[in-house]
Amino acid sequence: MEILISWDASQSILAYLVSGTLIFLLAYTVWEKRDMQPDRNAKTCSHRIIFLVICLCLLLFYLVLPWSVGPGGWLNDRIAMLVCVLSLVLIKESSHRWWRFCVGGWLILISLINVLQLSYHCRILDEELRAFNAKIRTIEKNQVLLPLFFDGMGNAHRIGIFVNAGNYYCLDNGGINVANYETNYDYFPVKFKNHFQPPLPKKEWVVVLHWHPEEIDLCSYAQYVDYVLLWGKPDPVTAKHLEGCYRNVSTDNQLKLFKPKHLNHG
Numbered sequence: 171m172e173i174l175i176s177w178d179a180s181q182s183i184l185a186y187l188v189s190g191t192l193i194f195l196l197a198y199t200v201w202e203k204r205d206m207q208p209d210r211n212a213k214t215c216s217h218r219i220i221f222l223v224i225c226l227c228l229l230l231f232y233l234v235l236p237w238s239v240g241p242g243g244w245l246n247d248r249i250a251m252l253v254c255v256l257s258l259v260l261i262k263e264s265s266h267r268w269w270r271f272c273v274g275g276w277l278i279l280i281s282l283i284n285v286l287q288l289s290y291h292c293r294i295l296d297e298e299l300r301a302f303n304a305k306i307r308t309i310e311k312n313q314v315l316l317p318l319f320f321d322g323m324g325n326a327h328r329i330g331i332f333v334n335a336g337n338y339y340c341l342d343n344g345g346i347n348v349a350n351y352e353t354n355y356d357y358f359p360v361k362f363k364n365h366f367q368p369p370l371p372k373k374e375w376v377v378v379l380h381w382h383p384e385e386i387d388l389c390s391y392a393q394y395v396d397y398v399l400l401w402g403k404p405d406p407v408t409a410k411h412l413e414g415c416y417r418n419v420s421t422d423n424q425l426k427l428f429k430p431k432h433l434n435h436g
Contacts (some may be wrong), residue, residue: 184287187280192254195273200260221259228253295331298324300402303338304422312344313396314371318383320402321424332401333380339399348395349379367394383408389415392430400426 193430232249309315317336333351336412340347347351348369352358354376354411369386376384387410388398398416402424412418 195261314346316348316395317399397412398428
């Protein structure tokens, strides 16, 4: 059920409702088939058996596979969603009008609740992203940006909406986001210029930027960046580096923009 909980813990209520509804429909299907003749609708039955075997195999994978293979590489979430979708094939509708009316109305009600809940949380997250992007026009073209996040989740329960939001500052101005996570993985065809200098010599420097920025010597790296974007309250080590080697050029609540002190004021 965790796969349905992304924005707020209150979504667990909806997750229980969806899971309970699916279990009820499957149980109802089994109950209705208890007296069915084995040779009746043999072709349909064989197709459902195939899907049942597939669901059982996926359920086995769900139990034995690791939860993820890295940031964003969630295995069990995707398998659980496949099990739920494929299990719908096994469900048999009742011919009774009252059954269709009640079940159909219940599913519509759950869908409406989900839409309203998502709309509410998306509005909150949209306001946060607007606050985060308030200084996009401050940065000139072809600048190197180093974003640091100390409140990557915001009001989201599970999704780190600010972790990759620094890309908004480099979309259409030729800028470089040093914290772009794609540079950390081989399956993204990223090619660096010869003079590019990463914050750390090891390959996982983007992960360090996201989750352990205190390990980076920001003062030594000041010669390679044009701006440092700070979101949230930094740790003491990062705060000391920013105070000693950078100057604050803009502040807007949680959002702060710094430039290295060796660069000319402008």
